[in-house]
Amino acid sequence: MDSRIPELQRRILELKKKRRALIVAHNYQPLEIQQIADFVGDSLQLARKCAADKRHDIIVFAGVRFMAEMAAVLSNMPVYIPAPDTLCPLAGYVTASKIRIKKRKYPGMPVVVYVNTTAEAKSECDVVCTSGNAVEVVQSLGVDTVLFGPDKNLADHVRRATGIRVIDIEPKGHCYVHQQFDVAQIQLLREEHPDAVVIAHPECPLEVQEAADMVGSTGMMAKTVAESPAKEFILATEIGMVEQLQAAHPDKVIIPAYNGARCIQMKKNSLEKILRVLEDLPQENRVTVPDELVPRVRLALRRMSKAPSAALSVPVPRSS
Ligand code: SF4
CATH class of the missing domain: 3.40.50.10800 (NadA-like)
Incomplete structure:
Protein backbone atom coordinates (compact mmCIF):
# COMPACT_ATOMS: atom_id res chain seq x y z
CA MET A 1 0.00 0.00 0.00
CA ASP A 2 1.17 3.54 -0.80
CA SER A 3 2.41 4.95 2.54
CA ARG A 4 0.88 8.39 1.77
CA ILE A 5 -2.67 7.00 1.73
CA PRO A 6 -3.55 7.30 5.45
CA GLU A 7 -2.30 10.90 5.63
CA LEU A 8 -4.14 11.89 2.45
CA GLN A 9 -7.31 10.26 3.73
CA ARG A 10 -7.00 12.09 7.06
CA ARG A 11 -6.62 15.47 5.34
CA ILE A 12 -9.55 14.76 3.02
CA LEU A 13 -11.83 13.82 5.91
CA GLU A 14 -10.84 16.99 7.76
CA LEU A 15 -11.53 19.24 4.76
CA LYS A 16 -14.69 17.34 3.85
CA LYS A 17 -16.14 18.32 7.20
CA LYS A 18 -15.06 21.93 6.84
CA ARG A 19 -16.54 22.20 3.32
CA ARG A 20 -19.69 20.25 4.28
CA ALA A 21 -18.98 18.03 1.27
CA LEU A 22 -20.76 14.84 0.33
CA ILE A 23 -18.28 12.44 -1.26
CA VAL A 24 -19.76 9.64 -3.34
CA ALA A 25 -17.76 6.95 -5.11
CA HIS A 26 -18.67 4.47 -7.80
CA ASN A 27 -18.07 0.78 -7.13
CA TYR A 28 -15.18 0.82 -9.64
CA GLN A 29 -13.21 3.49 -7.80
CA PRO A 30 -9.88 2.57 -6.16
CA LEU A 31 -10.43 1.11 -2.69
CA GLU A 32 -8.66 4.00 -0.92
CA ILE A 33 -11.26 6.38 -2.41
CA GLN A 34 -14.16 4.11 -1.50
CA GLN A 35 -12.86 4.16 2.10
CA ILE A 36 -13.27 7.95 2.48
CA ALA A 37 -16.60 8.18 0.64
CA ASP A 38 -19.90 8.81 2.43
CA PHE A 39 -21.56 6.46 0.01
CA VAL A 40 -20.38 3.84 -2.51
CA GLY A 41 -22.68 2.34 -5.11
CA ASP A 42 -23.66 1.91 -8.74
CA SER A 43 -24.55 4.89 -10.92
CA LEU A 44 -28.26 4.81 -10.11
CA GLN A 45 -27.68 4.49 -6.36
CA LEU A 46 -25.22 7.40 -6.46
CA ALA A 47 -27.58 9.62 -8.45
CA ARG A 48 -30.40 8.92 -5.99
CA LYS A 49 -28.13 9.62 -3.03
CA CYS A 50 -27.09 12.99 -4.50
CA ALA A 51 -30.70 13.91 -5.31
CA ALA A 52 -31.94 13.09 -1.81
CA ASP A 53 -29.14 14.76 0.17
CA LYS A 54 -30.04 17.93 2.04
CA ARG A 55 -27.26 17.98 4.63
CA HIS A 56 -24.26 19.05 2.54
CA ASP A 57 -23.15 22.12 0.54
CA ILE A 58 -21.17 20.50 -2.27
CA ILE A 59 -20.82 17.08 -3.90
CA VAL A 60 -17.50 15.50 -4.84
CA PHE A 61 -18.29 12.76 -7.32
CA ALA A 62 -15.63 10.06 -7.72
CA GLY A 63 -16.73 8.38 -10.91
CA VAL A 64 -16.83 9.21 -14.61
CA ARG A 65 -18.20 12.40 -16.07
CA PHE A 66 -21.67 11.25 -17.19
CA MET A 67 -22.39 10.15 -13.61
CA ALA A 68 -21.41 13.54 -12.22
CA GLU A 69 -23.62 15.17 -14.85
CA MET A 70 -26.57 13.16 -13.56
CA ALA A 71 -25.84 14.33 -10.02
CA ALA A 72 -25.71 17.92 -11.30
CA VAL A 73 -29.12 17.51 -12.95
CA LEU A 74 -30.76 15.90 -9.94
CA SER A 75 -29.22 17.93 -7.13
CA ASN A 76 -29.18 21.64 -6.32
CA MET A 77 -25.62 21.50 -5.02
CA PRO A 78 -22.45 22.28 -6.98
CA VAL A 79 -20.90 19.02 -8.22
CA TYR A 80 -17.15 18.53 -8.60
CA ILE A 81 -15.29 15.66 -10.22
CA PRO A 82 -11.70 14.95 -9.08
CA ALA A 83 -10.45 14.18 -12.63
CA PRO A 84 -12.36 16.30 -15.17
CA ASP A 85 -11.14 14.16 -18.10
CA THR A 86 -12.82 10.91 -16.95
CA LEU A 87 -14.85 10.17 -20.06
CA CYS A 88 -16.52 6.77 -20.40
CA PRO A 89 -15.70 5.46 -23.90
CA LEU A 90 -19.02 3.58 -23.99
CA ALA A 91 -20.87 6.88 -23.56
CA GLY A 92 -19.06 8.21 -26.62
CA TYR A 93 -20.78 5.72 -28.96
CA VAL A 94 -24.16 7.48 -28.88
CA THR A 95 -24.41 11.22 -29.48
CA ALA A 96 -27.53 13.38 -29.53
CA SER A 97 -27.28 13.72 -33.32
CA LYS A 98 -27.06 9.93 -33.77
CA ILE A 99 -30.27 9.58 -31.76
CA ARG A 100 -31.99 12.27 -33.84
CA ILE A 101 -31.03 10.43 -37.05
CA LYS A 102 -32.47 7.14 -35.68
CA LYS A 103 -35.65 8.91 -34.54
CA ARG A 104 -36.16 10.22 -38.06
CA LYS A 105 -35.71 6.70 -39.43
CA TYR A 106 -38.10 5.15 -36.87
CA PRO A 107 -40.64 7.89 -36.11
CA GLY A 108 -42.65 7.45 -32.93
CA MET A 109 -40.54 4.58 -31.62
CA PRO A 110 -39.61 4.94 -27.93
CA VAL A 111 -35.94 5.70 -27.28
CA VAL A 112 -34.31 4.15 -24.23
CA VAL A 113 -30.77 5.16 -23.41
CA TYR A 114 -28.42 3.58 -20.93
CA VAL A 115 -27.27 5.80 -18.13
CA ASN A 116 -23.76 5.64 -19.66
CA THR A 117 -24.46 8.54 -22.04
CA THR A 118 -23.83 12.27 -21.97
CA ALA A 119 -26.53 14.64 -20.70
CA GLU A 120 -26.91 15.85 -24.29
CA ALA A 121 -27.72 12.32 -25.51
CA LYS A 122 -30.10 11.78 -22.59
CA SER A 123 -31.97 14.94 -23.56
CA GLU A 124 -32.97 13.23 -26.84
CA CYS A 125 -34.39 10.06 -25.28
CA ASP A 126 -37.75 9.14 -23.78
CA VAL A 127 -36.41 7.29 -20.79
CA VAL A 128 -33.08 6.39 -19.21
CA CYS A 129 -32.20 2.95 -17.82
CA THR A 130 -29.34 1.45 -15.84
CA SER A 131 -27.84 -2.03 -15.96
CA GLY A 132 -29.92 -2.78 -12.87
CA ASN A 133 -33.30 -1.82 -14.33
CA ALA A 134 -32.98 -1.95 -18.16
CA VAL A 135 -35.31 -4.96 -18.39
CA GLU A 136 -38.00 -3.35 -16.22
CA VAL A 137 -37.76 0.01 -17.97
CA VAL A 138 -38.15 -1.52 -21.45
CA GLN A 139 -40.99 -3.78 -20.29
CA SER A 140 -42.78 -0.85 -18.67
CA LEU A 141 -43.17 0.86 -22.06
CA GLY A 142 -45.66 -1.79 -23.21
CA VAL A 143 -44.37 -1.78 -26.81
CA ASP A 144 -42.95 -4.50 -29.04
CA THR A 145 -39.96 -2.51 -30.39
CA VAL A 146 -37.60 0.08 -28.88
CA LEU A 147 -34.55 2.03 -29.95
CA PHE A 148 -31.78 1.35 -27.47
CA GLY A 149 -28.17 2.39 -26.92
CA PRO A 150 -25.28 2.61 -26.57
CA ASP A 151 -24.39 -0.82 -25.16
CA LYS A 152 -24.96 -3.73 -27.56
CA ASN A 153 -24.41 -6.31 -24.80
CA LEU A 154 -26.94 -4.72 -22.47
CA ALA A 155 -29.30 -4.66 -25.47
CA ASP A 156 -28.76 -8.44 -25.82
CA HIS A 157 -29.54 -8.86 -22.10
CA VAL A 158 -32.81 -6.95 -22.58
CA ARG A 159 -33.73 -8.94 -25.72
CA ARG A 160 -33.07 -12.22 -23.94
CA ALA A 161 -35.05 -11.25 -20.83
CA THR A 162 -38.03 -9.59 -22.52
CA GLY A 163 -38.40 -10.99 -26.04
CA ILE A 164 -38.97 -7.39 -27.16
CA ARG A 165 -37.37 -6.22 -30.43
CA VAL A 166 -34.47 -3.96 -29.50
CA ILE A 167 -32.93 -1.88 -32.29
CA ASP A 168 -29.39 -0.73 -31.51
CA ILE A 169 -28.82 3.00 -31.93
CA GLU A 170 -25.15 2.08 -32.45
CA PRO A 171 -24.54 -1.63 -33.09
CA LYS A 172 -20.84 -1.32 -32.19
CA GLY A 173 -21.39 0.26 -28.75
CA HIS A 174 -19.59 -1.64 -25.99
CA CYS A 175 -17.56 -1.20 -22.82
CA TYR A 176 -13.95 -2.20 -23.53
CA VAL A 177 -13.53 -3.40 -19.93
CA CYS A 263 -11.30 0.80 -16.22
CA ILE A 264 -8.57 3.34 -16.90
CA GLN A 265 -11.08 6.19 -16.86
CA MET A 266 -12.42 5.31 -13.41
CA LYS A 267 -8.86 5.05 -12.08
CA LYS A 268 -8.02 8.61 -13.14
CA ASN A 269 -9.51 9.81 -9.86
CA SER A 270 -7.13 9.76 -6.93
CA LEU A 271 -6.91 10.90 -3.30
CA GLU A 272 -4.55 13.72 -4.35
CA LYS A 273 -7.13 15.00 -6.84
CA ILE A 274 -9.95 14.81 -4.30
CA LEU A 275 -7.84 16.76 -1.83
CA ARG A 276 -7.14 19.45 -4.44
CA VAL A 277 -10.85 19.79 -5.21
CA LEU A 278 -11.66 20.23 -1.54
CA GLU A 279 -8.85 22.74 -1.05
CA ASP A 280 -9.48 24.99 -4.07
CA LEU A 281 -12.90 24.10 -5.55
CA PRO A 282 -11.34 24.61 -9.04
CA GLN A 283 -13.76 25.78 -11.72
CA GLU A 284 -12.36 23.25 -14.22
CA ASN A 285 -13.51 20.45 -11.88
CA ARG A 286 -17.07 21.76 -11.60
CA VAL A 287 -19.56 19.69 -13.63
CA THR A 288 -22.52 21.55 -15.08
CA VAL A 289 -25.21 20.73 -17.60
CA PRO A 290 -26.56 23.46 -19.95
CA ASP A 291 -29.81 24.88 -18.55
CA GLU A 292 -31.78 24.11 -21.71
CA LEU A 293 -31.00 20.37 -21.39
CA VAL A 294 -31.83 20.00 -17.71
CA PRO A 295 -35.68 19.70 -17.88
CA ARG A 296 -35.53 17.03 -20.62
CA VAL A 297 -32.84 15.00 -18.86
CA ARG A 298 -34.74 15.27 -15.58
CA LEU A 299 -37.91 14.05 -17.29
CA ALA A 300 -36.12 11.02 -18.82
CA LEU A 301 -34.65 10.18 -15.41
CA ARG A 302 -38.00 10.67 -13.69
CA ARG A 303 -39.66 8.28 -16.14
CA MET A 304 -37.02 5.71 -15.29
CA SER A 305 -37.80 5.98 -11.60
CA LYS A 306 -41.49 5.36 -12.34
CA ALA A 307 -40.72 2.01 -13.98
CA PRO A 308 -41.23 -1.00 -11.69
CA SER A 309 -38.54 -1.44 -9.10
CA ALA A 310 -34.99 -2.12 -10.29
CA ALA A 311 -33.80 -5.71 -10.43
CA LEU A 312 -31.36 -5.36 -7.56
CA SER A 313 -32.71 -8.43 -5.82
CA VAL A 314 -34.19 -10.27 -8.79
CA PRO A 315 -31.28 -11.26 -11.00
CA VAL A 316 -32.04 -12.65 -14.45
CA PRO A 317 -31.43 -16.39 -14.27
CA ARG A 318 -29.15 -18.18 -16.70
CA SER A 319 -31.05 -19.72 -19.59
CA SER A 320 -30.52 -23.46 -19.67
S1 SF4 B 1 -15.50 2.15 -19.84
FE1 SF4 B 1 -16.82 0.53 -19.03
S2 SF4 B 1 -16.20 0.27 -16.88
FE2 SF4 B 1 -15.37 2.24 -17.58
S3 SF4 B 1 -16.94 3.73 -17.02
FE3 SF4 B 1 -17.38 3.14 -19.11
S4 SF4 B 1 -18.84 1.45 -18.94
FE4 SF4 B 1 -17.91 1.72 -16.90
Whole structure:
Protein backbone atom coordinates (compact mmCIF):
# COMPACT_ATOMS: atom_id res chain seq x y z
CA MET A 1 0.00 0.00 0.00
CA ASP A 2 1.17 3.54 -0.80
CA SER A 3 2.41 4.95 2.54
CA ARG A 4 0.88 8.39 1.77
CA ILE A 5 -2.67 7.00 1.73
CA PRO A 6 -3.55 7.30 5.45
CA GLU A 7 -2.30 10.90 5.63
CA LEU A 8 -4.14 11.89 2.45
CA GLN A 9 -7.31 10.26 3.73
CA ARG A 10 -7.00 12.09 7.06
CA ARG A 11 -6.62 15.47 5.34
CA ILE A 12 -9.55 14.76 3.02
CA LEU A 13 -11.83 13.82 5.91
CA GLU A 14 -10.84 16.99 7.76
CA LEU A 15 -11.53 19.24 4.76
CA LYS A 16 -14.69 17.34 3.85
CA LYS A 17 -16.14 18.32 7.20
CA LYS A 18 -15.06 21.93 6.84
CA ARG A 19 -16.54 22.20 3.32
CA ARG A 20 -19.69 20.25 4.28
CA ALA A 21 -18.98 18.03 1.27
CA LEU A 22 -20.76 14.84 0.33
CA ILE A 23 -18.28 12.44 -1.26
CA VAL A 24 -19.76 9.64 -3.34
CA ALA A 25 -17.76 6.95 -5.11
CA HIS A 26 -18.67 4.47 -7.80
CA ASN A 27 -18.07 0.78 -7.13
CA TYR A 28 -15.18 0.82 -9.64
CA GLN A 29 -13.21 3.49 -7.80
CA PRO A 30 -9.88 2.57 -6.16
CA LEU A 31 -10.43 1.11 -2.69
CA GLU A 32 -8.66 4.00 -0.92
CA ILE A 33 -11.26 6.38 -2.41
CA GLN A 34 -14.16 4.11 -1.50
CA GLN A 35 -12.86 4.16 2.10
CA ILE A 36 -13.27 7.95 2.48
CA ALA A 37 -16.60 8.18 0.64
CA ASP A 38 -19.90 8.81 2.43
CA PHE A 39 -21.56 6.46 0.01
CA VAL A 40 -20.38 3.84 -2.51
CA GLY A 41 -22.68 2.34 -5.11
CA ASP A 42 -23.66 1.91 -8.74
CA SER A 43 -24.55 4.89 -10.92
CA LEU A 44 -28.26 4.81 -10.11
CA GLN A 45 -27.68 4.49 -6.36
CA LEU A 46 -25.22 7.40 -6.46
CA ALA A 47 -27.58 9.62 -8.45
CA ARG A 48 -30.40 8.92 -5.99
CA LYS A 49 -28.13 9.62 -3.03
CA CYS A 50 -27.09 12.99 -4.50
CA ALA A 51 -30.70 13.91 -5.31
CA ALA A 52 -31.94 13.09 -1.81
CA ASP A 53 -29.14 14.76 0.17
CA LYS A 54 -30.04 17.93 2.04
CA ARG A 55 -27.26 17.98 4.63
CA HIS A 56 -24.26 19.05 2.54
CA ASP A 57 -23.15 22.12 0.54
CA ILE A 58 -21.17 20.50 -2.27
CA ILE A 59 -20.82 17.08 -3.90
CA VAL A 60 -17.50 15.50 -4.84
CA PHE A 61 -18.29 12.76 -7.32
CA ALA A 62 -15.63 10.06 -7.72
CA GLY A 63 -16.73 8.38 -10.91
CA VAL A 64 -16.83 9.21 -14.61
CA ARG A 65 -18.20 12.40 -16.07
CA PHE A 66 -21.67 11.25 -17.19
CA MET A 67 -22.39 10.15 -13.61
CA ALA A 68 -21.41 13.54 -12.22
CA GLU A 69 -23.62 15.17 -14.85
CA MET A 70 -26.57 13.16 -13.56
CA ALA A 71 -25.84 14.33 -10.02
CA ALA A 72 -25.71 17.92 -11.30
CA VAL A 73 -29.12 17.51 -12.95
CA LEU A 74 -30.76 15.90 -9.94
CA SER A 75 -29.22 17.93 -7.13
CA ASN A 76 -29.18 21.64 -6.32
CA MET A 77 -25.62 21.50 -5.02
CA PRO A 78 -22.45 22.28 -6.98
CA VAL A 79 -20.90 19.02 -8.22
CA TYR A 80 -17.15 18.53 -8.60
CA ILE A 81 -15.29 15.66 -10.22
CA PRO A 82 -11.70 14.95 -9.08
CA ALA A 83 -10.45 14.18 -12.63
CA PRO A 84 -12.36 16.30 -15.17
CA ASP A 85 -11.14 14.16 -18.10
CA THR A 86 -12.82 10.91 -16.95
CA LEU A 87 -14.85 10.17 -20.06
CA CYS A 88 -16.52 6.77 -20.40
CA PRO A 89 -15.70 5.46 -23.90
CA LEU A 90 -19.02 3.58 -23.99
CA ALA A 91 -20.87 6.88 -23.56
CA GLY A 92 -19.06 8.21 -26.62
CA TYR A 93 -20.78 5.72 -28.96
CA VAL A 94 -24.16 7.48 -28.88
CA THR A 95 -24.41 11.22 -29.48
CA ALA A 96 -27.53 13.38 -29.53
CA SER A 97 -27.28 13.72 -33.32
CA LYS A 98 -27.06 9.93 -33.77
CA ILE A 99 -30.27 9.58 -31.76
CA ARG A 100 -31.99 12.27 -33.84
CA ILE A 101 -31.03 10.43 -37.05
CA LYS A 102 -32.47 7.14 -35.68
CA LYS A 103 -35.65 8.91 -34.54
CA ARG A 104 -36.16 10.22 -38.06
CA LYS A 105 -35.71 6.70 -39.43
CA TYR A 106 -38.10 5.15 -36.87
CA PRO A 107 -40.64 7.89 -36.11
CA GLY A 108 -42.65 7.45 -32.93
CA MET A 109 -40.54 4.58 -31.62
CA PRO A 110 -39.61 4.94 -27.93
CA VAL A 111 -35.94 5.70 -27.28
CA VAL A 112 -34.31 4.15 -24.23
CA VAL A 113 -30.77 5.16 -23.41
CA TYR A 114 -28.42 3.58 -20.93
CA VAL A 115 -27.27 5.80 -18.13
CA ASN A 116 -23.76 5.64 -19.66
CA THR A 117 -24.46 8.54 -22.04
CA THR A 118 -23.83 12.27 -21.97
CA ALA A 119 -26.53 14.64 -20.70
CA GLU A 120 -26.91 15.85 -24.29
CA ALA A 121 -27.72 12.32 -25.51
CA LYS A 122 -30.10 11.78 -22.59
CA SER A 123 -31.97 14.94 -23.56
CA GLU A 124 -32.97 13.23 -26.84
CA CYS A 125 -34.39 10.06 -25.28
CA ASP A 126 -37.75 9.14 -23.78
CA VAL A 127 -36.41 7.29 -20.79
CA VAL A 128 -33.08 6.39 -19.21
CA CYS A 129 -32.20 2.95 -17.82
CA THR A 130 -29.34 1.45 -15.84
CA SER A 131 -27.84 -2.03 -15.96
CA GLY A 132 -29.92 -2.78 -12.87
CA ASN A 133 -33.30 -1.82 -14.33
CA ALA A 134 -32.98 -1.95 -18.16
CA VAL A 135 -35.31 -4.96 -18.39
CA GLU A 136 -38.00 -3.35 -16.22
CA VAL A 137 -37.76 0.01 -17.97
CA VAL A 138 -38.15 -1.52 -21.45
CA GLN A 139 -40.99 -3.78 -20.29
CA SER A 140 -42.78 -0.85 -18.67
CA LEU A 141 -43.17 0.86 -22.06
CA GLY A 142 -45.66 -1.79 -23.21
CA VAL A 143 -44.37 -1.78 -26.81
CA ASP A 144 -42.95 -4.50 -29.04
CA THR A 145 -39.96 -2.51 -30.39
CA VAL A 146 -37.60 0.08 -28.88
CA LEU A 147 -34.55 2.03 -29.95
CA PHE A 148 -31.78 1.35 -27.47
CA GLY A 149 -28.17 2.39 -26.92
CA PRO A 150 -25.28 2.61 -26.57
CA ASP A 151 -24.39 -0.82 -25.16
CA LYS A 152 -24.96 -3.73 -27.56
CA ASN A 153 -24.41 -6.31 -24.80
CA LEU A 154 -26.94 -4.72 -22.47
CA ALA A 155 -29.30 -4.66 -25.47
CA ASP A 156 -28.76 -8.44 -25.82
CA HIS A 157 -29.54 -8.86 -22.10
CA VAL A 158 -32.81 -6.95 -22.58
CA ARG A 159 -33.73 -8.94 -25.72
CA ARG A 160 -33.07 -12.22 -23.94
CA ALA A 161 -35.05 -11.25 -20.83
CA THR A 162 -38.03 -9.59 -22.52
CA GLY A 163 -38.40 -10.99 -26.04
CA ILE A 164 -38.97 -7.39 -27.16
CA ARG A 165 -37.37 -6.22 -30.43
CA VAL A 166 -34.47 -3.96 -29.50
CA ILE A 167 -32.93 -1.88 -32.29
CA ASP A 168 -29.39 -0.73 -31.51
CA ILE A 169 -28.82 3.00 -31.93
CA GLU A 170 -25.15 2.08 -32.45
CA PRO A 171 -24.54 -1.63 -33.09
CA LYS A 172 -20.84 -1.32 -32.19
CA GLY A 173 -21.39 0.26 -28.75
CA HIS A 174 -19.59 -1.64 -25.99
CA CYS A 175 -17.56 -1.20 -22.82
CA TYR A 176 -13.95 -2.20 -23.53
CA VAL A 177 -13.53 -3.40 -19.93
CA HIS A 178 -16.45 -5.83 -19.95
CA GLN A 179 -15.84 -6.90 -23.55
CA GLN A 180 -12.63 -8.61 -22.36
CA PHE A 181 -14.33 -11.43 -20.46
CA ASP A 182 -14.65 -14.75 -22.23
CA VAL A 183 -16.36 -18.06 -21.67
CA ALA A 184 -13.10 -20.09 -21.56
CA GLN A 185 -11.88 -18.06 -18.54
CA ILE A 186 -15.14 -18.68 -16.76
CA GLN A 187 -15.13 -22.41 -17.50
CA LEU A 188 -11.58 -22.69 -16.20
CA LEU A 189 -12.48 -20.88 -12.98
CA ARG A 190 -15.59 -23.02 -12.56
CA GLU A 191 -13.40 -26.14 -12.69
CA GLU A 192 -11.14 -24.67 -9.98
CA HIS A 193 -14.07 -23.42 -7.86
CA PRO A 194 -17.00 -25.77 -8.55
CA ASP A 195 -19.16 -24.28 -5.76
CA ALA A 196 -18.69 -20.66 -6.79
CA VAL A 197 -21.62 -18.56 -8.00
CA VAL A 198 -20.74 -16.83 -11.27
CA ILE A 199 -22.21 -13.34 -11.73
CA ALA A 200 -21.72 -11.38 -14.96
CA HIS A 201 -22.41 -7.72 -15.58
CA PRO A 202 -24.82 -7.19 -18.51
CA GLU A 203 -22.13 -5.17 -20.30
CA CYS A 204 -20.34 -8.52 -20.85
CA PRO A 205 -20.77 -10.27 -24.22
CA LEU A 206 -23.94 -12.38 -24.49
CA GLU A 207 -22.07 -15.70 -24.41
CA VAL A 208 -20.45 -14.67 -21.10
CA GLN A 209 -23.86 -13.71 -19.70
CA GLU A 210 -25.16 -17.13 -20.76
CA ALA A 211 -22.22 -18.88 -19.10
CA ALA A 212 -22.96 -17.13 -15.77
CA ASP A 213 -25.40 -18.17 -13.03
CA MET A 214 -26.71 -14.63 -12.69
CA VAL A 215 -26.57 -11.41 -14.69
CA GLY A 216 -26.87 -8.07 -12.96
CA SER A 217 -25.58 -4.65 -12.00
CA THR A 218 -22.85 -4.01 -9.46
CA GLY A 219 -25.61 -3.15 -6.97
CA MET A 220 -27.10 -6.60 -7.49
CA MET A 221 -23.66 -8.20 -7.09
CA ALA A 222 -23.15 -6.45 -3.74
CA LYS A 223 -26.57 -7.56 -2.52
CA THR A 224 -26.11 -11.14 -3.71
CA VAL A 225 -22.68 -11.54 -2.09
CA ALA A 226 -24.00 -10.08 1.18
CA GLU A 227 -27.15 -12.21 1.32
CA SER A 228 -26.26 -15.49 -0.38
CA PRO A 229 -25.18 -18.45 1.75
CA ALA A 230 -22.56 -19.26 -0.93
CA LYS A 231 -18.94 -18.75 0.09
CA GLU A 232 -17.30 -18.25 -3.30
CA PHE A 233 -18.21 -15.89 -6.12
CA ILE A 234 -16.69 -15.37 -9.54
CA LEU A 235 -17.40 -11.84 -10.76
CA ALA A 236 -17.23 -10.75 -14.39
CA THR A 237 -16.96 -7.00 -13.87
CA GLU A 238 -14.43 -4.26 -13.18
CA ILE A 239 -11.76 -5.14 -10.62
CA GLY A 240 -12.73 -2.33 -8.19
CA MET A 241 -15.96 -4.18 -7.44
CA VAL A 242 -14.04 -7.37 -6.69
CA GLU A 243 -11.69 -5.51 -4.34
CA GLN A 244 -14.58 -3.75 -2.58
CA LEU A 245 -16.54 -6.95 -1.98
CA GLN A 246 -13.49 -8.89 -0.85
CA ALA A 247 -12.69 -6.14 1.70
CA ALA A 248 -16.31 -6.08 2.91
CA HIS A 249 -16.63 -9.89 3.16
CA PRO A 250 -13.36 -11.35 4.43
CA ASP A 251 -15.19 -14.61 5.22
CA LYS A 252 -16.01 -15.11 1.51
CA VAL A 253 -13.82 -15.58 -1.55
CA ILE A 254 -14.40 -13.12 -4.38
CA ILE A 255 -12.66 -14.17 -7.57
CA PRO A 256 -12.21 -11.88 -10.59
CA ALA A 257 -13.22 -13.60 -13.83
CA TYR A 258 -10.33 -11.65 -15.36
CA ASN A 259 -7.66 -9.79 -13.37
CA GLY A 260 -7.02 -7.25 -16.10
CA ALA A 261 -10.57 -5.86 -16.15
CA ARG A 262 -9.57 -2.38 -15.08
CA CYS A 263 -11.30 0.80 -16.22
CA ILE A 264 -8.57 3.34 -16.90
CA GLN A 265 -11.08 6.19 -16.86
CA MET A 266 -12.42 5.31 -13.41
CA LYS A 267 -8.86 5.05 -12.08
CA LYS A 268 -8.02 8.61 -13.14
CA ASN A 269 -9.51 9.81 -9.86
CA SER A 270 -7.13 9.76 -6.93
CA LEU A 271 -6.91 10.90 -3.30
CA GLU A 272 -4.55 13.72 -4.35
CA LYS A 273 -7.13 15.00 -6.84
CA ILE A 274 -9.95 14.81 -4.30
CA LEU A 275 -7.84 16.76 -1.83
CA ARG A 276 -7.14 19.45 -4.44
CA VAL A 277 -10.85 19.79 -5.21
CA LEU A 278 -11.66 20.23 -1.54
CA GLU A 279 -8.85 22.74 -1.05
CA ASP A 280 -9.48 24.99 -4.07
CA LEU A 281 -12.90 24.10 -5.55
CA PRO A 282 -11.34 24.61 -9.04
CA GLN A 283 -13.76 25.78 -11.72
CA GLU A 284 -12.36 23.25 -14.22
CA ASN A 285 -13.51 20.45 -11.88
CA ARG A 286 -17.07 21.76 -11.60
CA VAL A 287 -19.56 19.69 -13.63
CA THR A 288 -22.52 21.55 -15.08
CA VAL A 289 -25.21 20.73 -17.60
CA PRO A 290 -26.56 23.46 -19.95
CA ASP A 291 -29.81 24.88 -18.55
CA GLU A 292 -31.78 24.11 -21.71
CA LEU A 293 -31.00 20.37 -21.39
CA VAL A 294 -31.83 20.00 -17.71
CA PRO A 295 -35.68 19.70 -17.88
CA ARG A 296 -35.53 17.03 -20.62
CA VAL A 297 -32.84 15.00 -18.86
CA ARG A 298 -34.74 15.27 -15.58
CA LEU A 299 -37.91 14.05 -17.29
CA ALA A 300 -36.12 11.02 -18.82
CA LEU A 301 -34.65 10.18 -15.41
CA ARG A 302 -38.00 10.67 -13.69
CA ARG A 303 -39.66 8.28 -16.14
CA MET A 304 -37.02 5.71 -15.29
CA SER A 305 -37.80 5.98 -11.60
CA LYS A 306 -41.49 5.36 -12.34
CA ALA A 307 -40.72 2.01 -13.98
CA PRO A 308 -41.23 -1.00 -11.69
CA SER A 309 -38.54 -1.44 -9.10
CA ALA A 310 -34.99 -2.12 -10.29
CA ALA A 311 -33.80 -5.71 -10.43
CA LEU A 312 -31.36 -5.36 -7.56
CA SER A 313 -32.71 -8.43 -5.82
CA VAL A 314 -34.19 -10.27 -8.79
CA PRO A 315 -31.28 -11.26 -11.00
CA VAL A 316 -32.04 -12.65 -14.45
CA PRO A 317 -31.43 -16.39 -14.27
CA ARG A 318 -29.15 -18.18 -16.70
CA SER A 319 -31.05 -19.72 -19.59
CA SER A 320 -30.52 -23.46 -19.67
S1 SF4 B 1 -16.20 0.27 -16.88
FE1 SF4 B 1 -16.82 0.53 -19.03
S2 SF4 B 1 -18.84 1.45 -18.94
FE2 SF4 B 1 -17.91 1.72 -16.90
S3 SF4 B 1 -16.94 3.73 -17.02
FE3 SF4 B 1 -15.37 2.24 -17.58
S4 SF4 B 1 -15.50 2.15 -19.84
FE4 SF4 B 1 -17.38 3.14 -19.11
